[in-house]
Amino acid sequence: MSVLDELYREIILKHYQNPKNFGVLPQATKTAGGMNPSCGDQVEVMVRLEGDTIADIRFQGQGCAISTASASLMTELVKGKKVAEALELSRKFQAMVVEGAPPDPALGDLLALQGVAKLPARVKCATLAWHALEEALK
C-alpha cells in the first residue's frame, strides 16, 4: 500500500466528514486554542473536568482531513480518561507521528494516522488538536 492509501482510509474520511464531539461545550471548565499560522488551520478544544477526570470534551475549528480526524479521534479516546492518562496518550501519539515510534495499541483508532510520520509536511496537522488539549489540561 502506498503512504497515501495507508493514511487516507475510510476511518479518516468518516471522522473528517462527520467529526465526533464537534461544537461548543457549554459547561467547559478549560479551553485552549491551537493555530497553524502557515496554513490557517485552527482548532479550539474544550474540556469539562470532574476532579481529575475528563468528563466531557468537544472541539471546533476548521482544518484538513488529517487535523480534523486527529481531533475527532482524540476526543473519543480521551473522554472519560484521567488527565494523566490523556497526557500519556498525547505523548504516545506524538511519538508515533513526530518520531515515527512504534505504534502503541492504546492509541486505538488513532493508529490510522501512523502514516503521517512519513509525511513531514503534515505532522503539524496531526498534532494541532493535541497541543491544544495539553494546553487545556495544564
Place this chain on the structure above:
Amino acid sequence: MDLSRIREDFPLIAGHPELVYLDSAATSQKPKRVLEALDRYYRELNANVHRGAYRLSVAATEAYEEARRRMARFLGAEEREIVFVRNTTEALNLVAYAWGLRNLKEGDEILVTEMEHHAGLVPWHLVAGLKGARIKAIPLTEEGRLDLSALDTLLTERVKVVSVVHMSNVLGTINPVAEIARRAKEAGALVVVDGAQSAPHLPVDVKALGADFFALSGHKMLGPTGAGVLFGRYEVLEGMMPFLGGGEMIREVHVDRSTYAPPPQRFEAGTPPIAEAIALGEAASYLMEIGMERVYAHDRALLEYALKRLAEVPDLRVYGPRGEDRGGVIPFTLGRLHPHDLATFLDQEGIAVRAGHHCAQPLHRKLGLAATARASFYLYNTLEEVDRFVEALLRIHTRYRAWL
C-alpha cells in the same frame, strides 16, 4: 525562447524530470550561472566591500557595484536608487520605519489593497500603531481586480501613503499601478509598490510606473535567498533618515552623534550580502538576455493553456481574473477536499504546489475560503508539465471521489 535549453540551465529542473515544480511564486529555481556567480565570489573575490585598500577588496567592490548597475538597468532606475536589502519584506519594513515613522502623524491614512501579501500590511500596522495613523484598503471586485471606482472616496487629503502590490501572489492579478500612482500623486501621497511577484515575471520600469519605492526579492527571480532590492526615487531617499545604523552607512561618527552617507549606502548598514547581491545581478542579466517580454509571454501561454485544460477537471474551481492583466498564478480548490490534503495528493504524483493562505489572510477572508491550493509558473515550465498537472488532478478526482 528555447525551452529545452532553458531547462538545461537549471540543475534542479534538469536533474529531476519526475518533478513538476509549480511553486515559483514562493521561490524560483536557480540557473547554473547564478550558482557559479556565488561560488566564484567565494573562490576568487572574497573580501569585504567599500573599505579595503587592497586589490582583492577593490575587485569585490567592483563586482558588488556592477550588480547594483544591473539591478538599476533591470528596473529602469539609476544606480544610486538601488538599495540592497534581504528581501521584499525587509524593503517594505525599511520604507515603513525610515519613511513612515518619521513622516506619519496621528490621523494620517495609509491606503493599501485587500490583496496585499502580509509583508505589505504588517509593517504598516506596526508603524501606524505607533503614530496613530489609520489603514484603509482599496476593495476587490468579484473578478479579483481592484475596484478603482472606490479611489475617489478613499484618496482623501489625509492619505499620505499608497502601498500596493503590483501582482497578487494569490490571484495573479496585475494591478494598474501606473494609474493608481498617478491618482496618488495628485492626492499628494507617497507610492510604495510591492514588486515581489511582478519583478520576476513582467517587464518593470519603475519610472513609468511612477513608484516612489519598489521592493523585490532576489530569490523569486532566479537569484539566491538573502538578497533583494529596494528601489527608492533619489529625491525621496535623500530626504530620509537611515533604517538600520552601523558600519558602511555613515559619514562621520562621534560617541554621541553621527552623520550619514548619501543613498544608497545610507541604507546599507553593516556588511551587505555581497555574494548574494552579485549572484542576483547575474540572475537579472540572465532574465534581461532572455527578455522580460518573453518571460511574461511564456507565463501567459502556460496560464491560458492551464485554465483551458483545468476546465476538464470536474469539481475544480479556479479563482482570479481572466485577461492580459493576469500573471501565471492559479489558486484552486477541488470539491470539498481541503487544499492541504489536495497538495499532499499532488505531491505523491510529483507535482509541487503550495496550499494555505499564501500570506494573504485578508484576501482569503474576502474569497470566503480558509485556504487554497496554488500552482504558479515560470520560464522553465512546459505545456507538457501542465498536462501532467491536469492528469494528476483527474486521477485524484477519480480516486478520492468520496472525499469531495
